[in-house]
Amino acid sequence: MGGSGARELAGYLLALGGWVSALAAAVLPQWRQSSYAGDAIITAVGLHEGLWMSCAAQSTGQVQCRLHDSLLSLDVHIQTSRALMVISLLLGFFGIIVSVVGMKCTKVGEEDPVTKSRIAVAGGVLFILSGLCTLAAVSLYATRVTYEFFRESSVPINARYEFGSALFIGWGATGLTMLGGSLLCCSCPPKEQRGQRSYRQSQPSTAREPPVKMPSSPIRGEQCL
Numbered sequence: 593m594g595g596s597g598a599r600e601l602a603g604y605l606l607a608l609g610g611w612v613s614a615l616a617a618a619v620l621p622q623w624r625q626s627s628y629a630g631d632a633i634i635t636a637v638g639l640h641e642g643l644w645m646s647c648a649a650q651s652t653g654q655v656q657c658r659l660h661d662s663l664l665s666l667d668v669h670i671q672t673s674r675a676l677m678v679i680s681l682l683l684g685f686f687g688i689i690v691s692v693v694g695m696k697c698t699k700v701g702e703e704d705p706v707t708k709s710r711i712a713v714a715g716g717v718l719f720i721l722s723g724l725c726t727l728a729a730v731s732l733y734a735t736r737v738t739y740e741f742f743r744e745s746s747v748p749i750n751a752r753y754e755f756g757s758a759l760f761i762g763w764g765a766t767g768l769t770m771l772g773g774s775l776l777c778c779s780c781p782p783k784e785q786r787g788q789r790s791y792r793q794s795q796p797s798t799a800r801e802p803p804v805k806m807p808s809s810p811i812r813g814e815q816c817l
Contacts, residue, residue, distance in 0.1 A: 603774070684719060
């Protein structure tokens with residue numbers, strides 16, 4: 593496996609790791625957590641909220657979680673982040689399948705390397721789009737958390753929310769997915785190779801003609817009178 597194949601494999605592994613991280617970020621309930629800033633720090637109960645559930649962790653180690661009751665009653669930024677994460681995971685899933693077909697280290701479609709490289713590029717584009725959706729979902733949620741934390745309100749600071757660990761996992765997943773997709777996009781065949789393939793396809797297939805036997809010259813002794 594040459595340098596191009598190694599680059600494709602590295603990009604695929606990075607993108608796969610980013611997709612798994614995005615899946616973990618979407619499932620985890622730590623998208624925002626209780627803030628411990630301020631003078632009176634309350635550590636008896638820690639609150640965590642995610643896209644699908646909210647949890648309360650007590651100082652004794654007991655954790656109680658509850659799913660969000662209604663979809664329509666949720667805030668707009670939660671619904672939007674949910675949709676973006678689902679789209680991101682779907683795009684990444686299709687990118688995994690398409691990239692396996694297009695990678696040079698697989699035997700699928702190896703008789704046509706140009707088309708195989710284009711399939712790998714398509715898989716890289718899907719990974720990049722998946723990373724962009726994850727970035728949009730995490731950044732939108734983080735912007736809302738930041739706004740609610742710094743706005744003027746009667747709620748004390750230690751009762752507000754700040755960034756949870758799932759947001760940082762989502763940002764890391766974005767970097768891995770987009771980097772892996774970019775490496776897969778480098779599998780685009782050069783122009784010379786594409787030109788040679790189109791030239792070979794344009795040549796007509798002609799059958800070889802059998803050789804024509806030339807008549808032998810007359811014998812010198814046989815002359816016409």
